[in-house]
Amino acid sequence: EPEVTQTPSHQVTQMGQEVILRCVPISNHLYFYWYRQILGQKVEFLVSFYNNEISEKSEIFDDQFSVERPDGSNFTLKIRSTKLEDSAMYFCASSGQFLAKNIQYFGAGTRLSVL
Amino acid sequence: GIQVEQSPPDLILQEGANSTLRCNFSDSVNNLQWFHQNPWGQLINLFYIPSGTKQNGRLSATTVATERYSLLYISSSQTTDSGVYFCAVDRIFNAGGTSYGKLTFGQGTILTVHP
Numbered sequence: 001e002p003e004v005t006q007t008p009s010h011q012v013t014q015m016g017q018e019v020i021l022r023c024v025p026i027s028n029h030l031y032f033y034w035y036r037q038i039l040g041q042k043v044e045f046l047v048s049f050y051n052n053e054i055s056e057k058s059e060i061f062d063d064q065f066s067v068e069r070p071d072g073s074n075f076t077l078k079i080r081s082t083k084l085e086d087s088a089m090y091f092c093a094s095s096g097q098f099l100a101k102n103i104q105y106f107g108a109g110t111r112l113s114v115l
Numbered sequence: 116g117i118q119v120e121q122s123p124p125d126l127i128l129q130e131g132a133n134s135t136l137r138c139n140f141s142d143s144v145n146n147l148q149w150f151h152q153n154p155w156g157q158l159i160n161l162f163y164i165p166s167g168t169k170q171n172g173r174l175s176a177t178t179v180a181t182e183r184y185s186l187l188y189i190s191s192s193q194t195t196d197s198g199v200y201f202c203a204v205d206r207i208f209n210a211g212g213t214s215y216g217k218l219t220f221g222q223g224t225i226l227t228v229h230p
Contacts, residue, residue, distance in 0.1 A: 109158070
């Protein structure tokens with residue numbers, strides 16, 4: 001079964017450093033998402049991406065965050081200057097359908113630890 | 116935005132017991148997904164069920180869209196069922212043909228199954 005792949009599984013960084021989290025969505029999918037989950041809390045929406053542009057973003061997704069689809073397969077989330085509070089699990093998701101049956105498939109996540 | 120409430124917050128069972136998890140949501144939805152988050156943090160898709168009833172082995176789910184709730188049934192629970200169960204919903208706004216597909220998650224139900 002096709003799956004969403006995320007790398008790395010765990011990223012440790014120093015506060016103030018830039019990180020790039022990488023995702024390979026399911027190949028024929030058109031809609032891409034990033035979510036995050038702070039330890040012990042619920043999963044929160046960050047951003048959705050369609051047709052090479054951001055469709056919607058949450059209040060969390062401030063100027064420190066950016067997303068990109070640099071080629072036909074990768075989808076990245078960049079955090080420019082990490083803060084301690086950015087420590088969380090980051091999930092990439094993708095979906096292929098328009099409106100009907102918009103099932104989102106999630107990757108295994110990248111655990112980001114900011115020291 | 117849409118509100119999602121899950122109950123109970125915690126559930127402790129003996130192996131072999133049955134359980135029902137509930138998800139209430141505050142508005143009409145186009146998508147409802149149930150996830151199991153395993154001890155490694157992975158989000159496993161259980162059901163896509165915006166309405167109706169589905170079954171998959173020992174798990175089944177029912178969504179009554181008109182009354183804005185969904186139920187997840189786990190029968191003959193096993194220790195491997197332990198983890199956090201999340202309900203997530205999505206309202207899709209069809210503006211100019213773009214689907215936003217932002218999933219809003221509930222707080223989850225922490226299930227612990229003892230041998």
